[in-house]
Amino acid sequence: MSNTDWKGRVSKLYDQLAGSASENPALVVSKDVQTALQQKQPVVALESTIISHGMPYPQNFRTALEVEEVVRSNGAVPATVAVLAGVPHVGLTEDQLHDIAKKGLKVKKTSRRDLAYVMARKLDGSTTVSATMVLAARAGIAVFVTGGVGGVHRGGENSMDISADLIELGKTPMAVVCAGIKSVLDIPRTLEFLETQGVTVASFGADEFPAFFTPHSGCQAPCRIDQPDEAAQMLHHCRSLDLQSGILIGMASTYLSSTYRFSMLFQPTELCFMQLAHDLLPF
Numbered sequence: 001m002s003n004t005d006w007k008g009r010v011s012k013l014y015d016q017l018a019g020s021a022s023e024n025p026a027l028v029v030s031k032d033v034q035t036a037l038q039q040k041q042p043v044v045a046l047e048s049t050i051i052s053h054g055m056p057y058p059q060n061f062r063t064a065l066e067v068e069e070v071v072r073s074n075g076a077v078p079a080t081v082a083v084l085a086g087v088p089h090v091g092l093t094e095d096q097l098h099d100i101a102k103k104g105l106k107v108k109k110t111s112r113r114d115l116a117y118v119m120a121r122k123l124d125g126s127t128t129v130s131a132t133m134v135l136a137a138r139a140g141i142a143v144f145v146t147g148g149v150g151g152v153h154r155g156g157e158n159s160m161d162i163s164a165d166l167i168e169l170g171k172t173p174m175a176v177v178c179a180g181i182k183s184v185l186d187i188p189r190t191l192e193f194l195e196t197q198g199v200t201v202a203s204f205g206a207d208e209f210p211a212f213f214t215p216h217s218g219c220q221a222p223c224r225i226d227q228p229d230e231a232a233q234m235l236h237h238c239r240s241l242d243l244q245s246g247i248l249i250g251m252a253s254t255y256l257s258s259t260y261r262f263s264m265l266f267q268p269t270e271l272c273f274m275q276l277a278h279d280l281l282p283f
Contacts, residue, residue, distance in 0.1 A: 026087050026088065026119075027087075027088050027089075027090065027135065027138060027139065028087055028088065028089045028090070029079075029089075029090045029091060029139050030079070030089070030090065030091025030092065030093070031091075032077055032091060033077055033079045033090055033091035033139065033141075034091075036077040037139070037140050037141070041076070041077060042075060042076035042077065042143070043076060043077045043078075043079050043141050043142075043143070044071045044076045044077070044078055044079065044141075044143050044144070044145050045079045045080075045081055045090070045132055045133075045136035045141045045143065045144040045145070045174075046067060046068070046071070046078055046079065046080040046081065046132075046144070046145060046146070047080075047081060047126075047127050047128060047129060047132040047144075047146050048080055048081060048082040048092075048100055048107075048126040048127050048132075049109055049110075049126045049127060049128050050063075050146075050147060051063075051064045051080075051097065051100050051101050051126060052100050052101070052103065052104055052105065052107040052109070052126035053104070053105060053107075053109055053126065054147075056104070057101050057102050057104055058101065058102075060101045060104070061097060061098055061101035061102070064080065064097045064100075064101060065094070065097065068080065068097075071145070077091075078091075079091040079136065079139070079141055080092045080097065081127045081131070081132045081135050081136055082096070082100055082107075082124070082125065082126055082127055083110055083115070083118050083119065083123070083124060083125035083126075083127065084096060084099075084124055085122050085123075085124065086118065086119045086120070086121065086122030086123060087119070088115070088119070088135045090135055090136060090139040090141070099124075100124065100126060103124060106124075107124045107125065107126045108123050108124065108125045108126070109125075109126055109128060110125030110126060110127050110128065110131050111128045111130050111131050111164045112130040112131050112134055112164050112167075112168060113164065114131070115131055115134065115135075128150075128164070128165070129144075129146055129149055129150060129163075129165040129168065129176070130163075130164040130165050130167070130168035132144060132146070133168045133169075133172045133174055133176070133246070134168065134172065136174065137172050137173070137174050141174070142173075142174055142175060142235060142239075143174070143175045143177065143235075144174055144175070144176045144177070145176075145177045145178070146176065146177075146178050147178065147179050147212065148178060148179055148180060148181065148182040148183075148212035148213075149163070149165045149166075149169075149176065149178050149180075149181055149182070149248065150163025150164070150165040150166065150181075150182060150185070151163055151165070151166060151181045151182065151185040151186065151187065151189075151190030151193070152166075152185060152186045152189040152190045152193055153185055153186060154184070154185065154186045155186075156186055156189060157189070162193065163185075166190065166193050166194060166197060166199075167197065168246070169194065169197060169199045169245070169246040169248055170194075170197030170198055170199055170245050170246070171197075171244060171245060171246075172244075172245075172246050173238055173239055173242075173243065173244055173245060173246060174246045174247075175231060175234075175235045175246065175247045175249060176246055176247065176248050176249065177204075177231075177249045177251060178248065178249070178250055178251070179210055179212050179213070179250070179251060179252070179253050180209060180210030180211045180212045180214075180215075180217065180250045180252065180253075181209070181210075181211060181212065181217065181250075182211075182212045183211040183212045183213060183214060183217075187209070187211060187217045187218075187219050188219055191209065191219055191222070194248065195222070197245065198243070198245045199245055199246055199247070199248055200222075200223065200234060200238065200245075200246075200247045200248070201221060201222045201223065201247075201248045201250075202221060202222070202223035202224060202225050202231070202234070202247070202248070202249050202250070203221030203223070203224055203225075203249075203250045203251075203252075204224075204225055204226070204231070204249055204250065204251040204252075205224075205225075205226055205251070205252075206221070206224065206250075206252055207220060207221060207224055208220060208221060208252075209221040209250045210250045210251065210252035210253065212253075213253055214252075214253070215252030215253065221250065225249070231247075231249055234247055235247055
């Protein structure tokens with residue numbers, strides 16, 4: 001490459017970087033989501049990692065459609081978030097959902113740290129909790145619903161293996177409604193870490209914070225709310241004070257027997273679960 005070509009590429013890159021400080025990066029917001037936000041209608045963000053990495057095709061595609069329909073049936077507009085060919089999208093068409101579902105593990109699992117790389121390489125990326133929060137918040141969405149959130153891994157006091165989800169909750173003013181902290185993680189330490197991050201943590205309709213696929217974690221929730229308007233009021237006051245931190249609301253799954261206890265997961269195979277958690281939940 002000649003010096004002239006090199007200087008030209010450097011100059012182009014400099015122009016791009018100079019403009020990025022004042023311009024939003026490419027972010028495609030679907031027409032349905034744009035209209036809903038402009039009309040101040042409720043919009044619910046949804047992640048896409050569960051589609052590409054959570055279950056096989058075509059079950060993942062059917063589930064994605066069903067989840068969006070649940071949101072619509074409750075009077076809100078769904079906004080599934082993903083990166084397509086390097087461009088972040090908030091709100092996907094059925095064809096785009098199908099494409100992610102069919103590609104499955106070929107789609108890169110994308111956390112906050114990966115967004116710039118996936119965009120630069122023009123890759124497809126399925127967003128984790130942290131990346132979904134980043135993009136949904138930039139689009140102006142205040143509520144995000146997901147399954148389980150990441151946390152402090154068991155043995156995390158030595159490995160420092162802590163999900164980026166927790167950091168994002170500490171700096172993005174969004175209400176995240178979930179089925180709890182993933183059961184293979186260290187839930188007591190996760191709740192302590194969320195406290196350090198200034199995240200309001202509440203359990204809906206229960207005193208105990210749920211553990212993803214079981215309502216029982218053995219951990220008392222810092223707060224309890226029993227009505228949706230209480231959650232809305234918390235988000236309102238969080239924003240009115242400009243706290244710049246999120247709210248995590250746990251709503252226990254009703255699909256499993258209440259006799260299924262969290263403690264059963266870790267006896268006597270705790271070390272196996274620690275490795276499993278690290279392999280399955282790298283973010």
